Amino acid sequence: MDVIVNTQNVDIFLTESILASLKLIEGTTSNFKNYNLNGLSDMLKNNKQFHTLCKTLYLKYNTFNSIPV
16 A cells, blocks of 8 residues: 555556565565575565566556567
């Protein structure tokens, strides 16, 4: 709910949702040797290119349901 209240537009909300989902996954992957994703969400949050790519995908496909894998 904090993200919804503090976001200025839908783009930021969706990006924060992606990062929050990755943050949840990070905890479970710490137990796997080859799939440890700890710190990924923090790296992506600070990566300007990631935010630009997300905005490009939002504009191109209008929704995440239409984005191909």
